[in-house]
Amino acid sequence: MTRPPLSPTERSTIRRGKERAASERAELDALLDAAVLCHLGVVVNGAPVVLPTCFGWSDNTLYVHGSTGATTLRTAIAGAEVSVAITLLDGIVYARSVFHHSANYRSAVVHGRARLVEDRDEKLRALEVITEHVAPGSWDYTRGPSAKELAATSVLALELTEAAVKIRRGPPGDDEADVTEDSCWAGVLPVRQVWGEPEPCPLLPDGAEVPAHVRRRQAP
């Protein structure tokens, strides 16, 4: 499927740090692939509430899910506007001045009205997308959702149309006057997420083999 280009509106047009705005859809796709968590913002009783949650995405739609009882999800379901931020920290920028200290990161902020996924087939497909994003290989490997489990789960869909992508890469942007021969050290300390050794469930028989789809992820 061809993905539409991002269409920034007034509020998704980046005013601060325009040089960091990345309009290319490919940057958004790469960020969505790399991140596991997003932060979902809704307005509850006039006040903002921000909650971390897992997500999945397919083509032009981002999916989140949760218990049917959760207030945040119920609010978003009621047709309210939501904001979803996806962020990856890539490094700390050590500058020659306190002022120019910064972080290298990739971030996307998506705005829109979330849609409750009610069609059973789309709901199953959305749960597959979320599961495969969070735990690739698990959808086919494990027991699928029962009717009761499906009923206890709400799925929200948000179009990836109104999105502001910001990326900072590279060295510090110091003032010229601070860049002297004998200046203090400046540079970037990269940070990245790494997977550890799988920890088997204590209820497994001893020596149960870690399946390929988990092992594969762990490899560098």
Added chain:
Amino acid sequence: MTRPPLSPTERSTIRRGKERAASERAELDALLDAAVLCHLGVVVNGAPVVLPTCFGWSDNTLYVHGSTGATTLRTAIAGAEVSVAITLLDGIVYARSVFHHSANYRSAVVHGRARLVEDRDEKLRALEVITEHVAPGSWDYTRGPSAKELAATSVLALELTEAAVKIRRGPPGDDEADVTEDSCWAGVLPVRQVWGEPEPCPLLPDGAEVPAHVRRRQAP
């Protein structure tokens, strides 16, 4: 300074996953120490906006800063309610069923009205707190903020009083019926953030030594 205990209000009382609620202030402190980024939520024109930003904290106050021109910060400064989420992903929970897949994480969601820091001494102290949180050792090592830089920076303070802390640790919580002798593999794939090799600014002389406060952080 003795820190007051967390005082959950109606909206900071955790309804979903009560077993994950951690009321102890020590858990919040440890999370704040370990995270670099937070997600700040405000309401702009009736809609939520969630933005990633660095933060710092001291005693019972969380500080964020930004350009005086940023809409989000201007909104928060106007006395509006804000929500700040601090989240660390610790692992992916592979269960025997799709439904019980989960993530191990530590999260705090703080609610309240942010206060614009106007006192010059408190503003400098807040910037020191943020700088030392993001880049420990940098405040004394690098050039401090000029009057112009100070004027271009807004600092917001948020009391750490109304906070909901949620933590999930440990193995999957599978249904008893799924835990059989010949069940599929289940367990946790841990994830953690690691620092990479410092990347010197290209404008430094060749062979410039990485200072101890940066080296120290990189060490495991």
